[in-house]
Amino acid sequence: MRLAELSERSGVSTATIKYYLREGLLAPGQRVSATTADYDDGHVRRLRLVRALIQVGGIPVAKAREVLAHVDDESLGRTIRIGAALWALPQGPEPDGGDPAVIAARREVDRLLERLGWSTAREVGELSPVHRSLVSAVSTLIGLGYPWDAELMAPYAELMHQAAVRDLDFMETYPSEEEKVETAVAAVVLVQPVLKALHQLAQEEESARRYGLE
Amino acid sequence: MRLAELSERSGVSTATIKYYLREGLLAPGQRVSATTADYDDGHVRRLRLVRALIQVGGIPVAKAREVLAHVDDESLGRTIRIGAALWALPQGPEPDGGDPAVIAARREVDRLLERLGWSTAREVGELSPVHRSLVSAVSTLIGLGYPWDAELMAPYAELMHQAAVRDLDFMETYPSEEEKVETAVAAVVLVQPVLKALHQLAQEEESARRYGLE
Numbered sequence: 001m002r003l004a005e006l007s008e009r010s011g012v013s014t015a016t017i018k019y020y021l022r023e024g025l026l027a028p029g030q031r032v033s034a035t036t037a038d039y040d041d042g043h044v045r046r047l048r049l050v051r052a053l054i055q056v057g058g059i060p061v062a063k064a065r066e067v068l069a070h071v072d073d074e075s076l077g078r079t080i081r082i083g084a085a086l087w088a089l090p091q092g093p094e095p096d097g098g099d100p101a102v103i104a105a106r107r108e109v110d111r112l113l114e115r116l117g118w119s120t121a122r123e124v125g126e127l128s129p130v131h132r133s134l135v136s137a138v139s140t141l142i143g144l145g146y147p148w149d150a151e152l153m154a155p156y157a158e159l160m161h162q163a164a165v166r167d168l169d170f171m172e173t174y175p176s177e178e179e180k181v182e183t184a185v186a187a188v189v190l191v192q193p194v195l196k197a198l199h200q201l202a203q204e205e206e207s208a209r210r211y212g213l214e
Numbered sequence: 215m216r217l218a219e220l221s222e223r224s225g226v227s228t229a230t231i232k233y234y235l236r237e238g239l240l241a242p243g244q245r246v247s248a249t250t251a252d253y254d255d256g257h258v259r260r261l262r263l264v265r266a267l268i269q270v271g272g273i274p275v276a277k278a279r280e281v282l283a284h285v286d287d288e289s290l291g292r293t294i295r296i297g298a299a300l301w302a303l304p305q306g307p308e309p310d311g312g313d314p315a316v317i318a319a320r321r322e323v324d325r326l327l328e329r330l331g332w333s334t335a336r337e338v339g340e341l342s343p344v345h346r347s348l349v350s351a352v353s354t355l356i357g358l359g360y361p362w363d364a365e366l367m368a369p370y371a372e373l374m375h376q377a378a379v380r381d382l383d384f385m386e387t388y389p390s391e392e393e394k395v396e397t398a399v400a401a402v403v404l405v406q407p408v409l410k411a412l413h414q415l416a417q418e419e420e421s422a423r424r425y426g427l428e
Contacts, residue, residue: 134412136407155380156408164416190354193347193354195370196347197348201342204297204300207297207382207398
């Protein structure tokens with residue numbers, strides 16, 4: 001297909017597509033003449049992921065390029081390929097190692113992972129920026145005096161594990177390896193706002209059930 | 215207690231406390247002389263919530279003032295008081311009513327709420343900014359071609375409802391009505407980053423279990 005059709009099918013303007021091409025977020029089309037190139041379904045899919053990262057995720061272009069480099073790295077196994085792309089996403093603030101709340105949070109996260117039997121997360125530990133984000137988020141609760149420990153977190157972690165199982169089940173319905181990896185990355189960026197809204201809506205609902213609306 | 219002790223107990227600098235007092239985010243202390251005032255445990259708690267909203271939630275001062283006005287409104291029942299404070303939090307983008315993806319998303323959200331029996335959420339509908347955020351987030355997935363419908367969302371919504379039940383159980387461990395409302399609001403702001411990190415960590419773990427690390 002030509003640029004105009006790619007724009008129509010992806011819902012991204014031709015000017016924006018040209019910008020993404022210049023920035024290396026989208027592979028060049030197959031050149032058919034000095035002024036025209038041919039694009040395929042892979043380009044439509046890739047534009048979808050780029051839009052998810054930049055427009056929904058608010059991820060800077062340079063960061064998106066880094067995420068996509070991992071998505072495209074066929075030398076990696078699926079877990080590492082998805083993991084590397086996810087690790088390149090913006091994370092929360094780095095925990096401050098000397099803060100007593102961070103030390104307590106790290107201990108509770110360690111206890112949580114042991115309790116849950118999340119052996120990969122335990123082995124990888126704070127090499128993973130996601131693990132560091134978790135320590136940081138828990139340290140904020142502890143620092144503010146909330147009693148967040150491994151026991152309190154465990155049921156939330158089990159719920160999020162069930163959500164992750166559903167994410168990967170959904171990912172596996174896509175045929176090619178590249179689509180699977182793209183879907184896994186898009187899911188993290190796009191499903192988070194849905195979960196956040198569902199969580200708040202569920203709180204409103206549960207509050208109304210318990211305490212009425214008066 | 216005097217300002218210095220309030221600062222020490224809350225971990226907020228005296229300069230920042232004075233700023234919050236000027237901005238009306240913190241009630242004035244009991245004046246004991248021309249230059250000194252006396253503060254109590256309620257001030258320590260309130261500073262905790264203000265820090266959660268502004269430093270963790272990244273909420274602008276004017277918006278935080280609006281949230282706190284609802285928290286302090288004793289004329290409201292608990293559900294409305296929590297709800298009003300939550301509604302004042304920043305939400306996702308407004309859905310564009312004419313967009314076919316938004317129309318489809320609204321239909322699927324309606325079907326979801328009916329299926330779940332969330333009657334308050336159905337009645338309040340898009341009067342709730344949280345409901346509008348949900349429609350907006352789902353419309354993004356649909357607009358990008360992902361088959362997100364009521365059936366796919368239902369298990370995620372059930373999981374988030376279980377999380378909300380835990381949030382309110384935790385809230386109920388606090389003694390006073392004011393503390394309950396403060397805790398409910400703080401929970402939404404502070405627990406979200408924990409859930410987000412747990413969700414991503416669970417994806418890494420589940421991916422390693424399914425596909426190995428090679």
